[in-house]
Amino acid sequence: MFQRAKKVLVHSYHLAVKDLLVFARDRLRLVTFVIMPIFLMVMTGYVFPNQNALKNAPLGIVNLDVGPVGAQIVSALSQPVSSQGEKMLKLTYLQSEAEAEQRIREQEVNGAIVIPADFSSKISAGQQATITIITDQSNPQISLMMSGALETLMSSISNQMATDKVEKLIPEVPDPQSVINPFVVKSKGIVPGNPNYFEFMAPGIMAMVIMMAAMIGLAGSVSRERELGTLDGILSAPISRLSIVVGKSFAQGVRGLLQALLTLILAVLLFGVVVHGNLGLLILLLILTVFSFIGIGIMISAVSSEQETAMTIMMTVMFPMIFLSGAFFPVQQMPTALQWVSKAIPLTYSVEALRKCIVLGTGISGMLTEIWVMLGFGVVFLAVAIPVFSRVTTR
Amino acid sequence: MNMIEVQELTKRFGSFTAVDRVSFQVMKGHIFGFLGPNGAGKTTTIRMLCTLLRPSEGTATVAGFDILKQPNKVREHIGLVAEKIILYDQLTAAENLTLFGRLNNLPEKEIKQGIEKWLSRLHMEQWRNSQVGTFSTGMKQRINIARALLHHPDVIVLDEPTLGLDPQTTRAIHEFISELSQEEITVLLTTHDMNEADSLCHEIAIIDQARIVAIDTPRNLKRLVSEENTGVIDIEIANPSEAILSRLRQMEAVASLVETDTYRLRVRTKGSNAVGSIVAAIASEGGQIRAINSVEPNLEDVFLHFTGRQMRDVSTGKVPSSHRPPWRRRASRVR
Numbered sequence: 251m252f253q254r255a256k257k258v259l260v261h262s263y264h265l266a267v268k269d270l271l272v273f274a275r276d277r278l279r280l281v282t283f284v285i286m287p288i289f290l291m292v293m294t295g296y297v298f299p300n301q302n303a304l305k306n307a308p309l310g311i312v313n314l315d316v317g318p319v320g321a322q323i324v325s326a327l328s329q330p331v332s333s334q335g336e337k338m339l340k341l342t343y344l345q346s347e348a349e350a351e352q353r354i355r356e357q358e359v360n361g362a363i364v365i366p367a368d369f370s371s372k373i374s375a376g377q378q379a380t381i382t383i384i385t386d387q388s389n390p391q392i393s394l395m396m397s398g399a400l401e402t403l404m405s406s407i408s409n410q411m412a413t414d415k416v417e418k419l420i421p422e423v424p425d426p427q428s429v430i431n432p433f434v435v436k437s438k439g440i441v442p443g444n445p446n447y448f449e450f451m452a453p454g455i456m457a458m459v460i461m462m463a464a465m466i467g468l469a470g471s472v473s474r475e476r477e478l479g480t481l482d483g484i485l486s487a488p489i490s491r492l493s494i495v496v497g498k499s500f501a502q503g504v505r506g507l508l509q510a511l512l513t514l515i516l517a518v519l520l521f522g523v524v525v526h527g528n529l530g531l532l533i534l535l536l537i538l539t540v541f542s543f544i545g546i547g548i549m550i551s552a553v554s555s556e557q558e559t560a561m562t563i564m565m566t567v568m569f570p571m572i573f574l575s576g577a578f579f580p581v582q583q584m585p586t587a588l589q590w591v592s593k594a595i596p597l598t599y600s601v602e603a604l605r606k607c608i609v610l611g612t613g614i615s616g617m618l619t620e621i622w623v624m625l626g627f628g629v630v631f632l633a634v635a636i637p638v639f640s641r642v643t644t645r
Numbered sequence: 646m647n648m649i650e651v652q653e654l655t656k657r658f659g660s661f662t663a664v665d666r667v668s669f670q671v672m673k674g675h676i677f678g679f680l681g682p683n684g685a686g687k688t689t690t691i692r693m694l695c696t697l698l699r700p701s702e703g704t705a706t707v708a709g710f711d712i713l714k715q716p717n718k719v720r721e722h723i724g725l726v727a728e729k730i731i732l733y734d735q736l737t738a739a740e741n742l743t744l745f746g747r748l749n750n751l752p753e754k755e756i757k758q759g760i761e762k763w764l765s766r767l768h769m770e771q772w773r774n775s776q777v778g779t780f781s782t783g784m785k786q787r788i789n790i791a792r793a794l795l796h797h798p799d800v801i802v803l804d805e806p807t808l809g810l811d812p813q814t815t816r817a818i819h820e821f822i823s824e825l826s827q828e829e830i831t832v833l834l835t836t837h838d839m840n841e842a843d844s845l846c847h848e849i850a851i852i853d854q855a856r857i858v859a860i861d862t863p864r865n866l867k868r869l870v871s872e873e874n875t876g877v878i879d880i881e882i883a884n885p886s887e888a889i890l891s892r893l894r895q896m897e898a899v900a901s902l903v904e905t906d907t908y909r910l911r912v913r914t915k916g917s918n919a920v921g922s923i924v925a926a927i928a929s930e931g932g933q934i935r936a937i938n939s940v941e942p943n944l945e946d947v948f949l950h951f952t953g954r955q956m957r958d959v960s961t962g963k964v965p966s967s968h969r970p971p972w973r974r975r976a977s978r979v980r
Contacts, residue, residue: 257750264747268733274736275776479729483792486695487748488720 257497260487265497269471269502283505287459287513287549291520294451294578306340307396310350310384313343319411322379324406327363340400350384360386361396367512373411379450390486441526441611446645449524452517453604454577456510457597463506467569468498468547470561481643491640495548503540504548510536526611534614535603535621542624545631552639570595577601648800648831649694650671652888653703656689663689665855666703671833671848673799676826676844679835683804684938686855687835688728691802694833695725708799721749724801728808729786731792734778738769738788739778742795748855749796756795763791767821783814787971790821800831807841819845846855851951858939863944870942877940878920880910883933892930911940 272278312548313320313325328341342359344350349361354524364382383400386394409430416426423429427591451459477483484494513533517523525532554560575597581589592598603620606612614621648669649671656664664686665819671677679687692698694705696716696765704920708722725731732741739760746756769789786806793801803822822845826832831869836842840850843863859866870876882889885908893899894910898919903911914920920937927934 261748263818264744268736271740272733272735479727480731481735482695482725482727482729483731483745484748485697486720486723486725487745488717488750489748569684640750 253489256491258493259495262496262500265493266500266504268598269498269501275500283509284512286462287455288516290455290459291516293453294448294455305338306338307338307361307392308342308359309339309396309400310342310344310353310359312345312347312350312362312364314346314367315365315369316367317374319370319379320365323407325364326403341358347382347384347623352387354384354555357386357388360389360392361400385529393400436495436512441524441609441615448521449515449609450605451578452513452521452523453608455517456513456536456573456603457482457600458473458538458577459509459513459573460536460600461505461511461568461597462500463541464499464540465547465550466564467502467560468544469551469554469564471498471502472548472551473554473560485643486600487644491643493635494643495639499544499548499559503537503544506534506540507536510539523608525608527607528613531614532604532607533615535600535607538624538628539596539600541628542600543628545628545633545635547633548635548639552635552642560635571597573597573603596624599623599627632637646673647671648675649677649705649707651690651694651703651705651831654690654693654700654704654705655705656693656698657701662855666695667852667857668703669850669860671831673980674826674829675835675847676822676832676845678834678842678849679852680839680849680948681835681852682837683850687852687965688804690852691804691835694719694907695729695802696710696720697717709883718874721796722799724796724798726786726793726801726803726806728804730782730789732777732785735776737774737776737793738780740945741788742792745792745796752798759795760791760914764788767791767903768817781813783810785924786797786810786814786818789820794825794830798830800833800867801825802833804835806834807836807839809959815841832872839948840883851917853947853948853952859947866944866947867942870947877913878923879905879936879938880906880912880923880927881935881937882910882927883908883935885910885932886930889927889930889932892926893923896926903934908935912968947951 273283309327313324313508315321324341328337344353344362347364349363350359350364353359354362362384364384366380366382369379369381380459382405383397385395385397412430416423416429420426420429447519449491472481475484511533514523514525518525550560550563552568554563570591574584574592575595576592576598577580581592581598584592599620603617603624604618606617647670649669651669654664654667655662667690668850669677669687679690683685689698693700694707694712696712696719700852701711707719710722712719712782724924735746742760742763743756746759751759760773761770763832765774767790769784769787769791771789772780772784772959777788778789790803791808795802806822807818810818817921819841822832822834834842834846834876844886846863849863849866850857851866852858861869890898890910893910896914898914900913902916905911912923914923920939924934924937
């Protein structure tokens with residue numbers, strides 16, 4: 251028994267080394283291996299905007315006020331600069347509210363701000379004045395970001411004015427803020443720093459890269475050998491079918507793992523992602539991710555006799571997995587039925603655990619559910635896949 | 646002692662029967678040839694013997710081990726040279742051989758010795774550390790044969806080993822196969838090359854449309870044709886005339902008659918003493934016979950005799966896989 255297990259492992263090892271050697275000497279495959287994660291990272295990193303990156307957003311200004319306060323606000327609007335040193339707003343001066351609406355319709359500006367004629371006079375007369383923000387409903391995301399930025403800006407200007415007034419009216423108050431805002435709300439994360447959208451994305455991409463290596467890579471490698479004819483050589487050698495499965499899986503697993511680590515390094519270097527959790531735990535999670543997908547990969551490669559069929563099945567299986575797993579879109583925002591489907595996908599748990607580890611620095615005790623589920627998926631799929639593989643390979 | 650014993654081996658893919666109740670035996674050290682057109686079932690039979698396909702019915706033993714009950718034992722005693730070359734282009738010759746040696750549980754030392762031995766016998770020793778992808782087809786096939794022999798198999802199976810090779814390499818491989826047989830290695834060979842089968846094999850099975858239609862030594866097969874048909878003769882006549890020709894065409898002893906040139910006739914004869922009566926008929930019409938040669942029938946004639954068709958006619962009879970419905974494609978992948 252022990253002798254047999256040892257033989258299986260020795261044969262698997264030789265087959266895995268062969269696969270990796272063949273792969274390492276194939277320059278074209280090596281190039282795509284490196285380019286794929288870079289491409290994914292750069293694409294998602296730049297295409298999906300990060301929250302406070304309002305860049306040169308065109309804003310219309312209608313200043314009907316002749317007094318000093320309107321001018322003060324306009325000059326404040328031209329000030330704000332983003333973290334990359336670029337201006338957040340590009341101002342266009344307009345004549346009337348009607349013109350502002352027209353410009354929005356023509357999509358020349360993504361929003362407008364209207365300061366009424368009686369603005370300064372109302373304030374100096376001790377009355378409350380109003381500023382109107384006109385939003386562009388065709389572009390909800392930019393308009394949301396813009397109104398957010400404008401409201402923050404306006405309230406800080408208005409706060410400044412209020413402070414001046416309170417100091418004049420009740421000089422005996424030690425802090426005028428205590429009159430204007432008796433209390434403030436503070437929000438605080440559990441890890442230092444401001445997570446961007448990319449920190450949300452990086453774990454998803456890592457899990458996806460592994461899934462692709464384990465599924466596409468494995469099925470592709472089996473069907474390529476089948477077409478080349480070399481699979482017959484392996485199958486006619488006196489080795490256990492298990493060795494073939496384990497050897498192939500191991501080689502593809504190593505590739506997936508390397509690719510995921512490459513993704514992580516790129517995420518840290520190019521996109522400023524910070525790993526808050528334990529690096530060892532992270533690698534363990536990546537290995538578990540490989541394990542949870544190997545079975546599906548083997549099953550697909552056993553069933554499909556041609557590379558093309560393998561790829562077609564793969565795409566049909568993979569796309570829903572990627573979109574329902576929460577790799578790119580939060581699961582909580584999906585309809586209930588899809589949330590249930592999402593729970594049946596191993597990728598969901600992998601992404602969740604990786605995200606906990608990278609973004610929140612959660613320890614192993616905080617992700618036991620995910621770990622058990624991934625192990626479970628792996629064991630169940632392998633238990634089905636290995637007999638299917640050995641039966642199909644000797645029809 | 647029989648190295649291979651096949652009993653009623655049958656393989657069906659859906660409703661298509663690729664191999665139909667095939668039985669034969671191969672003695673130790675013999676070269677056994679499977680002769681037949683493409684799609685006749687040669688490769689399917691071989692794949693079953695190599696445990697790459699499971700028979701639908703029947704079974705076989707290789708080196709005394711049952712292909713169904715002890716597949717791993719069979720694999721230890723058989724070496725496969727399939728139609729597609731079983732080598733990795735990105736690995737060197739030595740790396741390829743080492744890998745397959747290890748998969749066959751050979752000790753490292755033995756692998757090293759085996760590589761030296763076979764590479765030098767196949768005149769490939771200077772290419773030991775070059776990647777196989779840089780080799781010509783002939784060079785690849787030599788390494789491929791070395792790979793199949795590395796684990797000292799009792800039986801080596803060669804599926805169309807010289808297909809697409811240049812005449813020089815083909816001759817070298819033929820010589821090598823004969824040497825193997827002298828070293829008591831049993832050879833099972835498929836081919837659709839008549840000359841290859843004739844010159845190389847101790848025994849030949851003619852396989853057509855999934856069935857073995859004849860098994861014997863090449864000489865006996867040819868004799869069988871000539872005994873039943875009494876054979877083929879070439880007659881050279883000094884003064885041929887229409888009268889001679891029409892007389893001959895009416896004779897019972899003449900099965901067919903072809904004028905090969907002005908003075909020469911090729912006659913397929915039948916019945917006993919056919920040659921005597923033909924000579925008498927020509928003489929009685931005033932013909933002067935310059936020469937008569939008996940033409941030895943070749944395996945082409947044998948194939949024609951058993952199947953009623955010429956082999957090169959049927960080689961296109963296989964249905965291309967793209968013309969089959971998708972659910973049948975898999976079956977068609979096996980030749």
